[in-house]
Amino acid sequence: xxxxxxxxxxxxxxxxxxxxxxxxxxxxxxxxxxxxxxxxxxxxxxxxxxxxxxxxxxxxxxxxxxxxxxxxxxxxxxxxxxxxxxxxxxxxxxxxxxxxxxxxxxxxxxxxxxxxxxxxxxxxxxxxxxxxxxxxxxxxxxxxxxxxxxxxxxxxxxxxxxxxxxxxxxxxxxxxxxxxxxxxxxxxxxxxxxxxxxxxxxxxxxxxxxxxxxxxxxxxxxxxxxxxxxxxxxxxxxxxxxxxxxxxxxxxxxxxxxxxxxxxxxxxxxxxxxxxxxxxxxxxxxxxxxxxxxxxxxxxxxxxxxxxxxxxxxxx
Amino acid sequence: xxxxxxxxxxxxxxxxxxxxxxxxxxxxxxxxxxxxxxxxxxxxxxxxxxxxxxxxxxxxxxxxxxxxxxxxxxxxxxxxxxxxxxxxxxxxxxxxxxxxxxxxxxxxxxxxxxxxxxxxxxxxxxxxxxxxxxxxxxxxxxxxxxxxxxxxxxxxxxxxxxxxxxxxxxxxxxxxxxxxxxxxxxxxxxxxxxxxxxxxxxxxxxxxxxxxxxxxxxxxxxxxxxxxxxxxxxxxxxxxxxxxxxxxxxxxxxxxxxxxxxxxxxxxxxxxxxxxxxxxxxxxxxxxxxxxxxxxxxxxxxxxxxxxxxxxxxxxxxxxxxxxxxxxxxxxxxxxxxxxxxxxxxxxxxxxxxxxxxxxxxxxxxxxxxxxxxxxxxxxxxxxxxxxxxxxxxxxxxxxxxxxxxxxxxxxxxxxxxxxx
Numbered sequence: 224x225x226x227x228x229x230x231x232x233x234x235x236x237x238x239x240x241x242x243x244x245x246x247x248x249x250x251x252x253x254x255x256x257x258x259x260x261x262x263x264x265x266x267x268x269x270x271x272x273x274x275x276x277x278x279x280x281x282x283x284x285x286x287x288x289x290x291x292x293x294x295x296x297x298x299x300x301x302x303x304x305x306x307x308x309x310x311x312x313x314x315x316x317x318x319x320x321x322x323x324x325x326x327x328x329x330x331x332x333x334x335x336x337x338x339x340x341x342x343x344x345x346x347x348x349x350x351x352x353x354x355x356x357x358x359x360x361x362x363x364x365x366x367x368x369x370x371x372x373x374x375x376x377x378x379x380x381x382x383x384x385x386x387x388x389x390x391x392x393x394x395x396x397x398x399x400x401x402x403x404x405x406x407x408x409x410x411x412x413x414x415x416x417x418x419x420x421x422x423x424x425x426x427x428x429x430x431x432x433x434x435x436x437x438x439x440x441x442x443x444x445x446x447x448x449x450x451x452x453x454x455x456x457x458x459x460x461x462x463x464x465x466x467x468x469x470x471x472x473x474x475x476x477x478x479x480x481x482x483x484x485x486x487x488x489x490x491x492x493x494x495x496x497x498x499x500x501x502x503x504x505x506x507x508x509x510x511x512x513x514x515x516x517x518x519x520x521x522x523x524x525x526x527x528x529x530x531x532x533x534x535x536x537x538x539x
Numbered sequence: 540x541x542x543x544x545x546x547x548x549x550x551x552x553x554x555x556x557x558x559x560x561x562x563x564x565x566x567x568x569x570x571x572x573x574x575x576x577x578x579x580x581x582x583x584x585x586x587x588x589x590x591x592x593x594x595x596x597x598x599x600x601x602x603x604x605x606x607x608x609x610x611x612x613x614x615x616x617x618x619x620x621x622x623x624x625x626x627x628x629x630x631x632x633x634x635x636x637x638x639x640x641x642x643x644x645x646x647x648x649x650x651x652x653x654x655x656x657x658x659x660x661x662x663x664x665x666x667x668x669x670x671x672x673x674x675x676x677x678x679x680x681x682x683x684x685x686x687x688x689x690x691x692x693x694x695x696x697x698x699x700x701x702x703x704x705x706x707x708x709x710x711x712x713x714x715x716x717x718x719x720x721x722x723x724x725x726x727x728x729x730x731x732x733x734x735x736x737x738x739x740x741x742x743x744x745x746x747x748x749x750x751x752x753x754x755x756x757x758x759x760x761x762x763x764x765x766x767x768x769x770x771x772x773x774x775x776x777x778x779x780x781x782x783x784x785x786x787x788x789x790x791x792x793x794x795x796x797x798x799x800x801x802x803x804x805x806x807x808x809x810x811x812x813x814x815x816x817x818x819x820x821x822x823x824x825x826x827x828x829x830x831x832x833x834x835x836x837x838x839x840x841x842x843x844x845x846x847x848x849x850x851x852x853x854x855x856x857x858x859x860x861x862x863x864x865x866x867x868x869x870x871x872x873x874x875x876x877x878x879x880x881x882x883x884x885x886x887x888x889x890x891x892x893x894x895x896x897x898x899x900x901x902x903x904x905x906x907x908x909x910x911x912x913x914x915x916x917x918x919x920x921x922x923x924x925x926x927x928x929x930x931x932x933x934x935x936x937x938x939x940x941x942x943x944x945x946x947x948x949x950x951x952x953x954x955x956x957x958x959x960x
Contacts (some may be wrong), residue, residue, distance in 0.1 A: 338639075486806075
């Protein structure tokens with residue numbers, strides 16, 4: 224007991240398990256958004272792409288009987304939907320904020336429409352938590368780290384791959400160049416449009432996987448509103464994480480905690496108003512953005528310099 | 540230089556926008572359906588047309604009505620009015636739902652009621668689904684479309700529709716409006732309907748109380764309002780009837796409809812030692828969590844046994860059909876009188892769903908006995924001696940809770956573990 228609060232072992236383990244689970248789901252979407260933004264494309268359509276991934280993943284998993292095919296479909300669908308943003312914001316140079324918002328509205332609406340016949344259908348196909356054998360039996364750590372959904376490990380893997388590709392490969396350098404100074408990348412012989420479209424597609428695929436995490440693992444099944452604003456948190460996390468993989472991962476875990484803690488007020492005997500508790504993730508978002516703005520006020524901006532700017536060759 | 544500046548401006552705009560979205564999302568949790576907020580407008584018109592056309596329960600005669608109505612919707616206002624007169628003898632009713640119908644849950648139960656009413660009265664019925672109850676503009680647009688389509692009765696099945704329906708009832712005095720779960724009515728064409736779902740909750744509490752081996756039941760609760768508290772208290776009293784040592788641990792989610800959160804709250808309760816889960820929200824995720832953990836589950840709204848066949852114990856269910864038939868037929872023959880309807884077992888608006896096969900026969904017999912007493916109107920769930928959570932006596936021996944206290948229940952009874960906020 225610390226400061227009059229109780230910390231029952233099972234509740235702490237459960238909290239950390241859930242925080243990683245929720246965190247990994249948001250992390251996937253956030254990672255994708257970060258890739259797009261590093262290439263200079265702001266995509267506010269994450270919520271819509273996650274919804275499409277959630278419904279598409281569930282539909283394909285049910286129809287094929289395999290959660291992995293569902294996951295693949297979710298990634299493809301997320302990437303395909305992202306190409307709408309790619310067409311307008313990248314190819315045609317339209318305003319990225321407007322195009323992204325439109326993608327969210329369109330994606331959520333289309334997902335709801337597509338999912339009508341799958342609403343509340345029994346999730347006969349879903350991901351089963353991984354059993355790592357002896358590792359999973361270790362006290363505390365075993366439950367928290369080694370009994371997660373396969374998608375949690377996929378999120379970690381994709382995080383490493385993203386970091387490596389962005390920072391240690393020529394392609395990653397070109398992609399970052401497209402986001403920092405598109406004209407320079409162009410002069411260096413790279414196709415800015417190609418790089419940006421690729422980044423947006425990958426971003427969409429990651430968001431789709433994040434959505435499928437919800438519909439195939441965390442709360443198996445499709446219902447309207449299953450994404451419930453988490454796509455927006457993923458966008459906020461990129462800013463929180465200052466466009467860096469590690470910080471985005473840390474931020475995602477914090478948001479996972481903020482999502483899981485209000486569901487355990489009773490386990491921890493916390494007295495506060497339940498509705499105030501459920502505001503925690505959002506309050507945290509606003510607090511982090513204010514704090515970030517204050518701390519980073521006098522530093523060079525962490526954002527890619529060409530973020531949000533359409534590239535047209537003749538205007539360089 | 541220039542590009543950095545505009546990036547900053549863009550980021551500033553984005554930050555502002557996101558702050559708005561965050562606030563909207565935080566507030567939106569109350570209606571439990573923020574996901575559909577964005578597409579509300581399109582759902583109103585599109586769903587009205589598509590859903591009607593897709594509805595396979597609609598008979599052939601009604602398909603013609605459908606087509607007539609679809610045509611009408613495309614015509615301009617003047618023609619609408621004419622068409623409305625033409626259709627004066629085609630009495631019809633329309634329902635507003637907060638979510639898609641799905642295969643179980645709150646809206647599914649209402650839709651079963653609609654289908655029953657259609658069969659019982661022979662009056663065609665229609666529905667619009669996914670009408671966000673947190674958006675008065677969406678609700679109003681949906682109602683105006685339905686009125687323009689010539690519907691004579693409009694039944695809204697989510698709490699948040701109340702104020703808009705009240706205003707629309709004043710604007711369209713010839714249309715009967717009936718609102719489910721609110722607390723408002725007028726004297727002419729706006730009535731209120733709800734039911735004593737706490738009665739079957741008491742019965743499911745008995746079954747859960749007998750099923751628990753840890754003497755700890757987890758209750759995934761929605762919002763700390765009287766309707767939810769009443770359900771928790773009735774459930775607890777039922778559980779205590781068969782198991783005096785039982786505790787009901789309440790975890791709030793502040794959601795009506797967020798499967799990820801509700802499943803996680805159930806997990807937390809199971810980790811805390813509960814081996815039976817009860818819930819109040821509109822999703823099945825608490826049941827899926829119980830099924831995955833090898834625990835048991837009591838469902839709400841409709842019989843959800845097929846979603847978690849091993850976990851499922853029993854369910855407190857709604858049977859809206861007879862009431863809807865009554866509203867629609869009385870509106871059709873002009874005898875409709877608005878008021879506050881709060882029916883119970885005696886009216887058949889609530890009941891208990893199927894009971895799992897492994898429930899002890901003796902418990903099933905006890906449940907059947909109390910159920911019969913409820914139907915006969917001789918059993919009061921909230922009767923003395925009744926003690927509050929902190930041990931203060933609420934009702935003396937032989938006393939029955941008066942309706943005012945029942946409707947305003949903002950406390951927990953003894954045996955409930957948790958804060959009511």
